[in-house]
Amino acid sequence: MVLGADQIERLAPDAASLAAGRKLAAARHWSALGSDNQALWGICQGSANYLVKFDRADQGYHCSCPSRKFPCKHVLALLLIVAQDPDAAPKRDEPEWVVEWLAKRRARDEKKTVRQHETASPADVDPQAIAKANAGRKRREAQRDERVSEGLERLDLWLHDLIRNGLADLALRGSGIFAEQAKRLVDAQAPGLANRVARWSEITGSGPDWHERLLAELGRTHLLIRAWRRIDELPAPIADELRQHLGWNVTQDRLDAEGEAVDDSWIVVGQIEEQEDRLRSQRTWLVGRQAGQVAMVLQFAPANQNFAESLVVGMEQAATLRRYPGTVGVRARIAARLGPPTPVTARAPGDDRIVDWLDRFADRIAAHPWLERFAGVLRYVRLARDSTPQSRHPWWIIDTGGDRLPLQRLPRRLAALTGGHPFDLAAEWDGVSLLPIGLFADRTWRGLP
Amino acid sequence: MNDLARTALLGTGRSGLPSDLAAHPTDRLSSAVPTDSVETQVLIRAGVRSIWEQAGRHFETEVEPLSADEVDPRSPGSAQVAAILNEVASDSQANDPTLMIELMHSLAAHERTLPYESLPDALEAQAPALRDAILPVLGTRGVWLAHLDPRWSWAIRGTATDDADPFGGWDEGTIDERCAMLERGRAIDPAAARERLAATLRSERADHRAKLIERLAIGLSIDDEPLLEELLDDRSSAVRERASALLGRLPASRLVGRAIERGAALLVIEPVDGAERLVASPPTETTKELKRDGLPDPFASGSGGRGALLVAMLAQVPPSIWCERFGRSPSDLIERIREDRFADAVLAGWCQGTLRFAERESRCDVWVEPLWRELQRVLGDGRSSRQYRLSESAVELFGRLAPAQRIAELGRLIDEPFRSELPIGPLLALLERPWSSATIERLLRRLIDDLQGARWEGFAVTASWLPITAIATPVSLIPEIIARLSRVELRPNDYRAVNAIRAIERFVTSLDRRLRLVRALTNQNDPMPPSSETSEPN
Numbered sequence: 001m002v003l004g005a006d007q008i009e010r011l012a013p014d015a016a017s018l019a020a021g022r023k024l025a026a027a028r029h030w031s032a033l034g035s036d037n038q039a040l041w042g043i044c045q046g047s048a049n050y051l052v053k054f055d056r057a058d059q060g061y062h063c064s065c066p067s068r069k070f071p072c073k074h075v076l077a078l079l080l081i082v083a084q085d086p087d088a089a090p091k092r093d094e095p096e097w098v099v100e101w102l103a104k105r106r107a108r109d110e111k112k113t114v115r116q117h118e119t120a121s122p123a124d125v126d127p128q129a130i131a132k133a134n135a136g137r138k139r140r141e142a143q144r145d146e147r148v149s150e151g152l153e154r155l156d157l158w159l160h161d162l163i164r165n166g167l168a169d170l171a172l173r174g175s176g177i178f179a180e181q182a183k184r185l186v187d188a189q190a191p192g193l194a195n196r197v198a199r200w201s202e203i204t205g206s207g208p209d210w211h212e213r214l215l216a217e218l219g220r221t222h223l224l225i226r227a228w229r230r231i232d233e234l235p236a237p238i239a240d241e242l243r244q245h246l247g248w249n250v251t252q253d254r255l256d257a258e259g260e261a262v263d264d265s266w267i268v269v270g271q272i273e274e275q276e277d278r279l280r281s282q283r284t285w286l287v288g289r290q291a292g293q294v295a296m297v298l299q300f301a302p303a304n305q306n307f308a309e310s311l312v313v314g315m316e317q318a319a320t321l322r323r324y325p326g327t328v329g330v331r332a333r334i335a336a337r338l339g340p341p342t343p344v345t346a347r348a349p350g351d352d353r354i355v356d357w358l359d360r361f362a363d364r365i366a367a368h369p370w371l372e373r374f375a376g377v378l379r380y381v382r383l384a385r386d387s388t389p390q391s392r393h394p395w396w397i398i399d400t401g402g403d404r405l406p407l408q409r410l411p412r413r414l415a416a417l418t419g420g421h422p423f424d425l426a427a428e429w430d431g432v433s434l435l436p437i438g439l440f441a442d443r444t445w446r447g448l449p
Numbered sequence: 450m451n452d453l454a455r456t457a458l459l460g461t462g463r464s465g466l467p468s469d470l471a472a473h474p475t476d477r478l479s480s481a482v483p484t485d486s487v488e489t490q491v492l493i494r495a496g497v498r499s500i501w502e503q504a505g506r507h508f509e510t511e512v513e514p515l516s517a518d519e520v521d522p523r524s525p526g527s528a529q530v531a532a533i534l535n536e537v538a539s540d541s542q543a544n545d546p547t548l549m550i551e552l553m554h555s556l557a558a559h560e561r562t563l564p565y566e567s568l569p570d571a572l573e574a575q576a577p578a579l580r581d582a583i584l585p586v587l588g589t590r591g592v593w594l595a596h597l598d599p600r601w602s603w604a605i606r607g608t609a610t611d612d613a614d615p616f617g618g619w620d621e622g623t624i625d626e627r628c629a630m631l632e633r634g635r636a637i638d639p640a641a642a643r644e645r646l647a648a649t650l651r652s653e654r655a656d657h658r659a660k661l662i663e664r665l666a667i668g669l670s671i672d673d674e675p676l677l678e679e680l681l682d683d684r685s686s687a688v689r690e691r692a693s694a695l696l697g698r699l700p701a702s703r704l705v706g707r708a709i710e711r712g713a714a715l716l717v718i719e720p721v722d723g724a725e726r727l728v729a730s731p732p733t734e735t736t737k738e739l740k741r742d743g744l745p746d747p748f749a750s751g752s753g754g755r756g757a758l759l760v761a762m763l764a765q766v767p768p769s770i771w772c773e774r775f776g777r778s779p780s781d782l783i784e785r786i787r788e789d790r791f792a793d794a795v796l797a798g799w800c801q802g803t804l805r806f807a808e809r810e811s812r813c814d815v816w817v818e819p820l821w822r823e824l825q826r827v828l829g830d831g832r833s834s835r836q837y838r839l840s841e842s843a844v845e846l847f848g849r850l851a852p853a854q855r856i857a858e859l860g861r862l863i864d865e866p867f868r869s870e871l872p873i874g875p876l877l878a879l880l881e882r883p884w885s886s887a888t889i890e891r892l893l894r895r896l897i898d899d900l901q902g903a904r905w906e907g908f909a910v911t912a913s914w915l916p917i918t919a920i921a922t923p924v925s926l927i928p929e930i931i932a933r934l935s936r937v938e939l940r941p942n943d944y945r946a947v948n949a950i951r952a953i954e955r956f957v958t959s960l961d962r963r964l965r966l967v968r969a970l971t972n973q974n975d976p977m978p979p980s981s982e983t984s985e986p987n
Contacts (some may be wrong), residue, residue: 004528004532005528005529005531005532005535006528006531006532006566009535015539018539019539019540022536022539022540023954023958026957026958026961028931028935028957080532083529083532084529084532084533084965159488159492160486160488160489160492162457163457163460163461163488163491163492164460164461164462164488165460165462166457166458166459166460166462166463167457167458167460168458168459168460211454211457211458212451212454215453215454215457215491215495216495216496216498216499216502217499218457218492218495218496219491219492219493219494219495219496219497219498219499220495220496220499220500221496222489222492222493222495222496223492223493223496223497223500226482358505358506358507361504362504362505365500365503365504366504369500382514382515383514383515384512384513384514384515385512385513385515386510386511386512386513387513388511393510396508396510396512398512398514403508404508404510404512405508406508406510410597412569412594412598413566413569415569415594415597416565416566416568416569416590416594417565417566419517419518419565419590419593419594420514420515420516420517420518420593421517421518430503431502431503431504431506432503432506444528446566
């Protein structure tokens with residue numbers, strides 16, 4: 001089996017593609033199905049004959065159809081047909097069109113590795129050209145710093161106005177006021193903070209304690225603005241973290257040059273996708289099998305297009321990650337895959353006690369006070385319930401020591417798969433409640449929606 | 450709400466910064482930051498407090514760990530089974546639950562329970578027939594899960610774990626929840642449930658009263674008569690109709706007694722043209738007494754007149770009464786009414802009476818076959834008798850024929866489907882499953898003939914049989930059927946041909962899903978034990 005049905009479902013760009021894929025997942029729609037250690041392929045007979053390929057090495061895929069959805073229904077169908085019956089694609093020699101496709105992919109990967117190597121040792125680069133490029137970059141950075149400073153000062157004035165005039169009527173004024181501030185921050189080239197401000201509209205009016213939660217956000221944002229005013233005095237890792245929080249991108253070159261390289265066998269423990277307007281974002285949480293370190297791969301893609309890296313919950317991938325510069329060091333990018341991914345069949349490293357989990361989170365907050373969330377694995381926990389009527393958090397997890405944490409919601413699948421027995425849970429923690437994202441049960445890691 | 454949030458809520462412009470703010474561990478840190486305004490002070494304090502709280506949160510909330518489910522002697526279906534069930538559940542074109550019901554039967558036949566991950570979707574099932582099919586394969590995990598959500602309480606009814614008061618939460622429940630409680634209560638103790646209902650029934654809204662009374666059909670007995678008789682005087686016509694319908698199903702009820710008495714004047718034997726004929730004389734108005742017994746007033750509504758009233762009145766009389774009264778067989782009586790102007794109405798009334806009382810009075814069975822034959826004759830004549838719903842009655846009568854007779858009758862109808870107004874699809878649903886290879890062959894031949902001959906009008910009829918055929922086909926025949934259909938060449942050069950291709954694809958997809966499920970169940974190795982295999986931390 002290449003991927004399980006559950007994983008294929010998560011890979012699908014939308015429900016319609018999955019449904020269409022399922023319809024095509026029958027042998028009668030296919031010819032020349034085949035597989036080897038590298039790939040899986042087949043020809044799907046639709047309105048035309050489409051050549052469909054899947055690369056086992058990194059779960060990459062391609063189809064000759066003109067669909068703008070990634071993966072298209074033909075790729076999904078190919079994976080489904082093999083998930084249903086592993087013998088459906090018998091072992092055979094790769095046809096020419098598969099050989100060519102794989103060769104192109106391997107050449108591209110090689111080029112990427114060479115480029116990383118070259119960036120690390122730029123022996124033949126003209127010093128004058130470098131100086132010129134650096135001067136241009138510094139000028140652009142200075143311009144951006146200025147714009148961001150102006151934008152943050154305007155935001156701070158607005159925060160003060162809010163506190164002076166009171167938060168009472170915000171819920172009645174609608175989400176427009178936050179959207180307006182977010183738009184101004186985008187114009188001021190601080191898109192990261194803009195996203196955070198835009199989400200404040202979800203807080204207003206949501207639950208009896210929304211004033212307290214909103215005030216906390218306003219206060220932390222004010223602290224961020226104060227930190228920005230002194231950014232030149234901050235240690236470099238904190239300044240880096242702050243800039244990334246405001247929306248600075250770390251360039252590929254800088255990441256290659258400065259990002260810490262970490263080799264491990266990475267378990268994909270959970271994944272969250274969000275869509276805003278026409279842009280999709282994906283947070284994939286990884287836990288290293290050997291060192292137990294946590295990393296997060298953040299990707300963006302236009303709606304209906306695929307993310308650059310294919311990472312599937314429940315798979316384990318030997319890889320070199322490059323960590324983004326900063327104090328927390330959670331965000332990372334896959335620099336190189338060191339073998340094909342394999343299904344996870346053993347427990348992942350994590351915290352056996354909730355108190356250890358909270359301590360680790362506190363350390364992260366101390367390093368980066370604007371950290372919004374962190375994830376990891378809590379081991380051997382059980383579901384618990386707060387039966388108090390109107391409880392804000394009716395569902396909890398509890399560890400063997402009796403410590404407990406509230407769940408944002410109870411995924412029905414989590415309850416069904418665990419049945420009141422202990423389990424290992426991957427979750428995002430925002431300091432208030434847990435968002436379950438993955439689960440280890442029956443020797444399988446599964447994603448939670 | 451904390452004092453800082455209260456200050457921000459009102460606005461410092463009005464309240465300023467209160468001098469008596471409660472002490473907080475972060476105050477010293479906050480006050481060390483130089484500030485130039487009250488607003489800045491509030492923002493700094495709020496920010497620092499928030500970071501402090503986020504980093505050091507510790508929860509003391511009293512929570513109760515959920516007890517683990519009990520071990521089920523049966524294994525749950527594998528991930529492959531779950532994937533197939535998910536496919537069927539998420540198929541937007543398949544809003545008919547028949548295939549899912551069949552898959553549930555397959556699970557039960559292989560002594561498997563539903564895969565754990567399929568349980569939440571299964572518990573969301575709404576169709577009563579699907580719920581009935583799901584219950585045997587829920588397993589202990591499913592029953593455990595059903596306790597977590599009140600909407601899933603239907604799955605707990607009558608189980609060993611169902612030790613709670615079935616009427617717990619009656620006063621606060623929605624109407625659907627109370628209906629579910631009443632169903633559960635009637636299944637456990639009909640008399641106690643009736644008493645519970647009677648205690649609050651008067652205070653319910655009319656539409657709620659009607660819904661609740663319908664539930665008395667579960668465990669219905671003559672003991673329910675006093676309450677139902679009382680409800681015949683209810684203000685709501687919907688309530689009266691339901692009460693009379695339930696009383697009408699009890700041969701010993703006073704309502705049926707009154708119907709039998711009234712029946713004496715409805716049908717008489719008189720000499721007509723030298724032969725003894727049955728003559729129907731329905732009333733010319735609906736009296737107050739008739740209305741009280743749930744009979745319609747077609748004169749007021751202009752829907753059917755005397756004929757419609759006659760049908761309703763005869764339907765309340767056990768048909769065995771007519772044999773006793775006239776000393777003649779059902780076939781004889783049917784023949785003697787043929788020439789009467791109300792013949793179709795009498796036939797419809799007898800059909801409805803037979804179907805209503807057949808379950809409780811075995812003497813009614815002798816009417817089934819003669820009525821079925823007569824309906825074949827009437828419907829085969831091309832006489833449109835839709836106003837008396839004779840086709841529907843025919844379908845129900847077909848369901849009461851002996852199994853072998855059903856197969857024989859249906860074979861005849863499949864070969865000549867257009868001679869009758871009788872719809873074949875509903876009759877197919879009443880055949881015992883799986884069907885014989887002879888029946889399948891007959892249907893398949895008809896289907897392929899229509900396709901190859903591009904007889905689209907015929908195919909439209911045949912295609913309506915496909916959903917039921919997909920679930921009634923023996924699994925062993927499925928590969929051959931798919932192969933035969935794949936050899937039929939169809940060109941999508943006409944919208945009817947396109948529709949036909951789609952219908953065949955849906956049919957093949959359903960067959961394929963059944964085949965894969967059975968293969969997955971047959972090949973399934975014993976799954977891993979439940980998640981308790983997650984070992985304890987060292």
